[in-house]
Amino acid sequence: MKRTVTRLADGRELIYFDERDDAVHAEVDRRDLPPPPPASELRHDPLLDEWVTVAAHRQSRTFLPPSDECPLCPSTEDRSTEIPSSSYDVVVFENRFPSFSDRHPDEAPTAPNTLVPVRPGDGRCEVVCFTSDHHTPFAALPVERAATVLAAWIDRTAELSTLPGVEQVMCFENRGEAIGVTLHHAHGQIYGYPFVTPRTRTMLAVAARHTERTGRILGADILAAERAAGDRVVTANEHWTAYVPAAARWPFEVHVVPHRHVLDLPDLSTSECAAFGPLYLDLLGRFERLFGTASPYISAWHQAPVRHPDRGLAHLHLQLTSPQRAPQRLKYLAGSESAMGAFINDVRPEEAARRLREAGEAR
Ligand SMILES: [Zn+2]
Numbered sequence: 001m002k003r004t005v006t007r008l009a010d011g012r013e014l015i016y017f018d019e020r021d022d023a024v025h026a027e028v029d030r031r032d033l034p035p036p037p038p039a040s041e042l043r044h045d046p047l048l049d050e051w052v053t054v055a056a057h058r059q060s061r062t063f064l065p066p067s068d069e070c071p072l073c074p075s076t077e078d079r080s081t082e083i084p085s086s087s088y089d090v091v092v093f094e095n096r097f098p099s100f101s102d103r104h105p106d107e108a109p110t111a112p113n114t115l116v117p118v119r120p121g122d123g124r125c126e127v128v129c130f131t132s133d134h135h136t137p138f139a140a141l142p143v144e145r146a147a148t149v150l151a152a153w154i155d156r157t158a159e160l161s162t163l164p165g166v167e168q169v170m171c172f173e174n175r176g177e178a179i180g181v182t183l184h185h186a187h188g189q190i191y192g193y194p195f196v197t198p199r200t201r202t203m204l205a206v207a208a209r210h211t212e213r214t215g216r217i218l219g220a221d222i223l224a225a226e227r228a229a230g231d232r233v234v235t236a237n238e239h240w241t242a243y244v245p246a247a248a249r250w251p252f253e254v255h256v257v258p259h260r261h262v263l264d265l266p267d268l269s270t271s272e273c274a275a276f277g278p279l280y281l282d283l284l285g286r287f288e289r290l291f292g293t294a295s296p297y298i299s300a301w302h303q304a305p306v307r308h309p310d311r312g313l314a315h316l317h318l319q320l321t322s323p324q325r326a327p328q329r330l331k332y333l334a335g336s337e338s339a340m341g342a343f344i345n346d347v348r349p350e351e352a353a354r355r356l357r358e359a360g361e362a363r
Pocket of ligand 1: 071134
């Protein structure tokens with residue numbers, strides 16, 4: 001794999017990840033762009049002890065442009081996009097409308113009151129384009145490309161983890177308008193958060209209690225229990241198992257977990273990396289076929305935070321969730337979920353696993 005680093009017209013970094021070692025990207029971004037917006041504002045919610053990001057500039061970001069105005073397609077003679085090159089395999093660049101960035105505003109944010117501390121939204125937000133083809137979803141990529149995307153995720157996790165202020169790195173893909181995707185071209189994002197996210201903080205506290213009680217790693221014990229039970233396993237290979245968690249929150253939710261206790265993506269071995277792509281593409285294919293049309297989904301990596309004292313208790317996994325519960329029917333986060341954080345799932349996890357297994361057999 002060849003890695004080529006360049007800068008866009010407004011100074012943002014862009015990195016090409018090419019499968020061919022002789023790939024050349026000499027094109028220059030010819031656009032006249034305003035400087036990127038300054039970092040957003042973090043406000044601390046005193047009721048929940050959680051940071052909330054206020055990024056008002058994101059209101060003006062590109063929203064569902066027609067395909068001939070797609071900013072993620074390669075540039076042509078007549079049209080300059082976010083990617084200056086005329087072709088690419090995988091490309092990563094700093095988000096033009098970031099939730100977090102290292103560009104500080106001229107004036108420090110002021111606290112709304114003494115109970116709500118504020119600070120700049122330090123960190124980094126990147127966009128990952130999985131293919132130069134506007135119409136190809138991740139599920140239809142060749143295995144080699146899935147490997148290149150994984151290599152880019154590993155590269156970015158390692159680099160963002162070294163940035164001052166970044167506490168946690170999440171690689172994720174939102175797919176489908178139902179999820180709120182604003183661009184159809186297959187792409188994902190990478191967030192370098194300036195704090196440990198609420199979900200991760202809770203998971204680490206629970207994992208620490210489990211280790212204190214048993215001396216064991218919680219993620220490994222859950223994986224072993226799911227593999228032993230088997231009825232929620234969707235698919236597996238030598239290095240990975242994909243299962244519907246016993247207490248799944250979403251109509252269709254799958255966790256993809258390495259068999260070895262791995263903390264983050266850079267921790268994966270060569271053979272674990274090679275085994276991930278085929279299994280993940282198989283799983284995404286099942287979500288494409290489940291209801292006859294492609295299901296919307298959120299696919300997100302849970303990695304150990306960068307420097308949390310309990311990071312060694314984390315267990316790398318990918319969480320794939322779809323709000324689609326039936327053809328044309330979506331689950332919305334309504335009263336119980338939105339107000340109380342208490343999920344009510346309309347689909348039995350064992351039934352979801354069975355349907356996903358069958359969606360594989362239909363190939
Ligand atoms: Zn496109």
